[in-house]
Amino acid sequence: MPTLEIDGQRTEVPDGLTVIQAAERLGIEIPHYCWHPGLSIAGNCRMCLVEIEKNPKLQIACNTRVADGMVVHTTNEKTKTAQRAVLEFLLINHPIDCPVCDQAGECKLQEYYMDYDRQRSRFPLPAKVRKKKAIPIGPLVMLDQERCILCARCTRFLDEVTHTSELAIYERGDHCEIELAPGKVLDNPYSGNVVDICPVGALTSRDFRFRARVWYLERADSVCGACANGCNIEIYHREGRIFRFQPRQNAAVNQYWMCDAGRLSYRDLQGEGRLTHPLVRGEDEFLPSTWSSAIGQVTGRLGDLAREHGPGSVGIVVSARAPNEEIFLLRRLGAALSARIAALSWSPPGAFHDDFLVKADKNPNTEGLRLQGLVPDGEVDQLLEAAGAGRLAALVLHRTDLTAWRDAAVVRAALERVPCLVVLDTDRREASEYADVVLPIATYAECDGTFTNHAGRVQRFSAAVSPPGEVRAGWLVLAELAARLAGGEPFAGAEAVFAALAEECAAFRGLSYSALGSDGRPAASAAT
Amino acid sequence: MAERLLLRCRDIPDLRRLDVYTAHGGYQATRQALTTCSPEQLVDMVKASNLRGRGGAGFPTGLKWSFLPKQTAKPIYLAVNADESEPGTFKDRVIIEQDPHQLLEGIIISAYAIRCHTAYIYIRGEFALGAERLEAAIAEARSAGLLGRDILGTGFDLDVWVHRGAGAYICGEETGLIESLEGKRGYPRVKPPFPAVHGLFGCPTIVNNVETLACVPHIVLRGADWFRSIGPEKSPGPKLFCVSGHVERPGTYELPMGTPLREIIYTHAGGIRGGRKLKAVIPGGASMPVFTADEIDVSMDMDSVQKAGSFLGSAGIMVMDETVCMVWAAFVIGRFFHHESCGQCTPCREGTGWLEKVLRRLEFGDGSATAADVDLLLNIAGNMMGTTICALSDAAAMPARAFATKFRAEFEQHATLGRCPFRPVVEPPRRHAHA
Numbered sequence: 014m015p016t017l018e019i020d021g022q023r024t025e026v027p028d029g030l031t032v033i034q035a036a037e038r039l040g041i042e043i044p045h046y047c048w049h050p051g052l053s054i055a056g057n058c059r060m061c062l063v064e065i066e067k068n069p070k071l072q073i074a075c076n077t078r079v080a081d082g083m084v085v086h087t088t089n090e091k092t093k094t095a096q097r098a099v100l101e102f103l104l105i106n107h108p109i110d111c112p113v114c115d116q117a118g119e120c121k122l123q124e125y126y127m128d129y130d131r132q133r134s135r136f137p138l139p140a141k142v143r144k145k146k147a148i149p150i151g152p153l154v155m156l157d158q159e160r161c162i163l164c165a166r167c168t169r170f171l172d173e174v175t176h177t178s179e180l181a182i183y184e185r186g187d188h189c190e191i192e193l194a195p196g197k198v199l200d201n202p203y204s205g206n207v208v209d210i211c212p213v214g215a216l217t218s219r220d221f222r223f224r225a226r227v228w229y230l231e232r233a234d235s236v237c238g239a240c241a242n243g244c245n246i247e248i249y250h251r252e253g254r255i256f257r258f259q260p261r262q263n264a265a266v267n268q269y270w271m272c273d274a275g276r277l278s279y280r281d282l283q284g285e286g287r288l289t290h291p292l293v294r295g296e297d298e299f300l301p302s303t304w305s306s307a308i309g310q311v312t313g314r315l316g317d318l319a320r321e322h323g324p325g326s327v328g329i330v331v332s333a334r335a336p337n338e339e340i341f342l343l344r345r346l347g348a349a350l351s352a353r354i355a356a357l358s359w360s361p362p363g364a365f366h367d368d369f370l371v372k373a374d375k376n377p378n379t380e381g382l383r384l385q386g387l388v389p390d391g392e393v394d395q396l397l398e399a400a401g402a403g404r405l406a407a408l409v410l411h412r413t414d415l416t417a418w419r420d421a422a423v424v425r426a427a428l429e430r431v432p433c434l435v436v437l438d439t440d441r442r443e444a445s446e447y448a449d450v451v452l453p454i455a456t457y458a459e460c461d462g463t464f465t466n467h468a469g470r471v472q473r474f475s476a477a478v479s480p481p482g483e484v485r486a487g488w489l490v491l492a493e494l495a496a497r498l499a500g501g502e503p504f505a506g507a508e509a510v511f512a513a514l515a516e517e518c519a520a521f522r523g524l525s526y527s528a529l530g531s532d533g534r535p536a537a538s539a540a541t
Numbered sequence: 542m543a544e545r546l547l548l549r550c551r552d553i554p555d556l557r558r559l560d561v562y563t564a565h566g567g568y569q570a571t572r573q574a575l576t577t578c579s580p581e582q583l584v585d586m587v588k589a590s591n592l593r594g595r596g597g598a599g600f601p602t603g604l605k606w607s608f609l610p611k612q613t614a615k616p617i618y619l620a621v622n623a624d625e626s627e628p629g630t631f632k633d634r635v636i637i638e639q640d641p642h643q644l645l646e647g648i649i650i651s652a653y654a655i656r657c658h659t660a661y662i663y664i665r666g667e668f669a670l671g672a673e674r675l676e677a678a679i680a681e682a683r684s685a686g687l688l689g690r691d692i693l694g695t696g697f698d699l700d701v702w703v704h705r706g707a708g709a710y711i712c713g714e715e716t717g718l719i720e721s722l723e724g725k726r727g728y729p730r731v732k733p734p735f736p737a738v739h740g741l742f743g744c745p746t747i748v749n750n751v752e753t754l755a756c757v758p759h760i761v762l763r764g765a766d767w768f769r770s771i772g773p774e775k776s777p778g779p780k781l782f783c784v785s786g787h788v789e790r791p792g793t794y795e796l797p798m799g800t801p802l803r804e805i806i807y808t809h810a811g812g813i814r815g816g817r818k819l820k821a822v823i824p825g826g827a828s829m830p831v832f833t834a835d836e837i838d839v840s841m842d843m844d845s846v847q848k849a850g851s852f853l854g855s856a857g858i859m860v861m862d863e864t865v866c867m868v869w870a871a872f873v874i875g876r877f878f879h880h881e882s883c884g885q886c887t888p889c890r891e892g893t894g895w896l897e898k899v900l901r902r903l904e905f906g907d908g909s910a911t912a913a914d915v916d917l918l919l920n921i922a923g924n925m926m927g928t929t930i931c932a933l934s935d936a937a938a939m940p941a942r943a944f945a946t947k948f949r950a951e952f953e954q955h956a957t958l959g960r961c962p963f964r965p966v967v968e969p970p971r972r973h974a975h976a
């Protein structure tokens with residue numbers, strides 16, 4: 014392991030690291046545009062020039078490997094002069110667009126200009142090279158050629174990660190421009206990532222553009238729930254609304270990327286159909302109810318029916334959309350009611366998937382069901398059959414709309430015959446029309462919890478926004494139901510539920526929220 | 542030097558034909574190298590000769606060859622740089638068109654020395670005749686058993702392919718050349734890795750200039766000591782000088798390395814045309830710093846020219862007499878590099894355009910030029926130097942800086958007058974935004 018010195022700090026780093034990476038470990042950010050840890054090294058922006066003693070010329074930190082005894086200066090006069098020069102060169106042909114540019118606030122050109130340059134322009138405005146602006150180049154992406162600093166991050170992503178090469182650099186010198194390749198449209202399933210990696214406002218999101226200034230947004234770490242891959246994400250939100258998802262780095266899961274479907278799936282979390290209050294069936298129609306009354310009704314009826322009709326008379330269907338904590342509490346509830354529990358993991362047939370990130374399983378927690386001993390899709394049909402035959406006294410549907418996922422006519426007939434139907438869900442769907450009580454619960458953006466991805470990695474998400482109306486976290490509702498029916502202490506939070514799960518279930522042994530951290534950990538059975 | 546070697550074509554008619562070439566001792570060097578030398582011995586011989594690259598950088602050829610990995614499962618390639626695009630340079634072209642077998646011999650021997658079985662000649666697109674002549678020579682050599690399988694019964698195989706460029710100066714830079722050969726945009730690569738380790742198609746590759754390789758057969762026949770004895774020991778050998786501009790006899794001259802610049806201009810090229818006065822000389826192609834008339838007492842070898850503040854480069858000697866406006870000359874050169882920057886690196890992409898703009902307003906006076914523009918030029922040029930992927934940025938900055946420093950008064954005069962004090966010149970068009 015070579016030892017080197019950067020700005021007076023000595024450090025020992027693994028062989029093969031570049032100076033920019035070694036500096037990062039010391040908390041020193043060497044300014045850079047073209048370098049991206051997930052892409053090949055282009056070395057073209059020249060923003061990362063640093064002085065390395067014994068070298069007559071400044072070297073680029075992104076393509077210089079560390080060596081023993083190296084002495085690096087990232088802030089001395091020589092490097093500062095070079096940084097200022099590069100920024101000046103970048104700005105001479107850059108339009109004065111910041112007030113109307115959607116990148117403002119997260120633009121590396123703005124940021125470094127403020128940090129390293131702050132010089133007046135020596136270049137007359139009319140002399141700037143003009144290029145094309147606001148060109149839609151795909152369903153998600155808008156291109157402004159004038160703002161492009163030609164770092165080639167986007168082209169490298171499309172060449173090296175998606176292998177689709179929709180964009181290329183044309184022309185030469187200061188007439189170079191990013192442009193679609195002839196006959197192509199930027200519409201691969203990962204197109205949105207180019208917006209994230211573009212350091213300036215040349216590539217912006219057609220979905221997010223002009224909807225909010227980024228400096229007003231808050232963010233929360235989360236995990237995409239749109240498929241079993243569990244890409245790590247950040248949720249950008251403000252005042253209870255989600256504005257966008259962006260990938261969060263996780264080397265073991267999604268590296269730096271996410272798919273477009275996942276990126277846009279935030280819309281599904283705040284659709285028109287959100288349930289906002291507990292609902293209890295009156296004579297003909299649902300009546301909004303209070304939580305205490307709704308919970309009272311559910312526990313009362315389920316308890317009575319289970320007692321009356323004996324073991325197996327209550328059915329529970331839990332879908333692979335439920336977090337691990339909710340599955341655990343449903344199992345507790347099921348035990349108290351001697352209920353039959355069926356697990357459901359349904360995805361549209363023929364759904365898009367590939368060998369990169371996107372999985373055919375569109376549920377975030379199918380593996381979580383398995384690890385708690387539930388076989389996805391094992392018993393759903395028997396349960397429906399029992400219900401249809403009048404052999405089921407009560408049915409609890411948790412985050413599932415059976416009507417959409419099984420033969421709708423069969424489901425409808427079955428649901429109609431069940432004397433007591435309890436639905437816990439985020440949105441109003443067809444199944445809730447047959448329910449006696451509907452309990453509105455939070456999306457994964459509105460509560461804490463964990464999902465286990467396809468590879469058995471347990472990953473945390475945390476509440477980004479507060480749920481609408483009277484909506485409560487699923488674990489909270491289930492914990493109360495379980496406590497009333499099975500007794501025991503209430504849980505202080507999702508973390509405590511997880512702790513109980515880890516205690517009880519071998520696959521989760523040794524795990525806790527703090528052990529999972531922000532990157533997640535493999536479940537025990539997945540690790541072996 | 543009475544005897545011409547590299548330019549034997551000037552003395553022997555039709556030397557480009559294989560029969561003529563062999564009648565004058567052609568391919569003896571090849572036979573000798575392949576039958577009596579091991580590859581290692583040849584590398585050592587070239588090292589001992591002190592042959593340095595003729596493409597512009599003057600890198601020791603034997604040393605470059607020795608950077609190839611000793612053990613590799615990958616094929617080793619030789620890429621012959623026949624792009625010759627440096628303004629003021631026309632030496633490789635003579636060899637290619639008039640004496641292609643000399644080059645082929647150099648390629649065969651060098652390929653054998655570096656254990657290469659496939660060589661590519663990357664030839665400048667405009668050299669249509671050269672490409673034709675090379676193809677013809679390759680065909681002749683192939684049917685004579687001098688190329689292809691089992692060359693001269695020695696068991697050595699070599700194929701040579703001609704690849705024509707498409708008109709970009711930057712494809713003469715060795716890694717831009719490699720990218721272009723691979724069918725990509727001619728973007729120079731970041732180094733490391735260097736081509737000797739990771740070159741064409743990711744395989745070890747040697748890039749050598751045409752004239753460099755043409756020296757190799759002569760070294761084989763006459764020995765390293767002979768080669769080293771011509772001119773200064775550290776940068777020796779016969780050398781082609783391209784003299785252009787205001788001289789009586791412009792042309793390509795073969796002279797010993799180290800011949801004084803004054804002698805080349807006044808003796809060989811016949812002095813300044815029309816009895817005018819010398820004003821400036823660029824010694825090594827458009828990218829190299831200019832000399833004033835007072836600076837021409839310099840030996841034309843790599844180290845001496847460098848000591849005098851410029852570079853031998855491609856040995857393109859561009860002579861300017863007293864009628865030439867130095868701002869205009871700097872502008873023409875600046876415009877060329879602006880047009881040829883590949884556009885990858887920020888300082889080069891933006892700096893070349895900026896230099897051209899400042900030079901343009903000084904020369905063609907839209908009235909916006911000021912005396913401060915001279916310092917601005919020097920500052921821009923300074924910021925462009927030593928900070929980029931390839932040397933084109935320096936190649937653009939060095940001449941601008943040299944002209945503005947050495948002819949500062951003339952630059953300032955342009956600014957104060959608001960126009961060019963020399964004969965009126967027509968302003969060449971600006972590039973269109975979407976040319």
Ligand SMILES: Cc1cc2nc3c(=O)[nH]c(=O)nc-3n(C[C@H](O)[C@H](O)[C@H](O)COP(=O)(O)O)c2cc1C
Pocket residue numbers: 593594595596597598599600602622623624625626627710711712713714715716748749750751753754931932933936
């Ligand atoms: C911008 C640029 C253009 C170049 N053009 C040429 C060229 O046209 N021909 C050439 O032989 N070398 C050219 N070179 C030099 C090559 O990069 C390389 O050094 C040379 O081909 C190596 O061969 P040598 O060692 O035999 O000289 C160029 C270099 C640069 C930076």
Ligand code: SF4
Pocket residue numbers: 160161162163164165166167168191210211212213215216
């Ligand atoms: S569009 Fe953005 S990512 Fe692509 S080259 Fe330009 S600045 Fe870089």
Ligand code: SF4
Pocket residue numbers: 237238239240241242243244267271272273274275276370371372
């Ligand atoms: S691959 Fe799956 S988890 Fe990742 S972003 Fe897409 S839908 Fe979400």
Ligand code: SF4
Pocket residue numbers: 711728729881882883884885886887889890929930931932933934
């Ligand atoms: S220095 Fe200029 S020509 Fe060379 S790679 Fe950089 S931009 Fe291209």
Ligand code: FES
Pocket residue numbers: 044045046047048055056057058059060061062073074075076
């Ligand atoms: S970050 Fe190193 S050159 Fe761009």
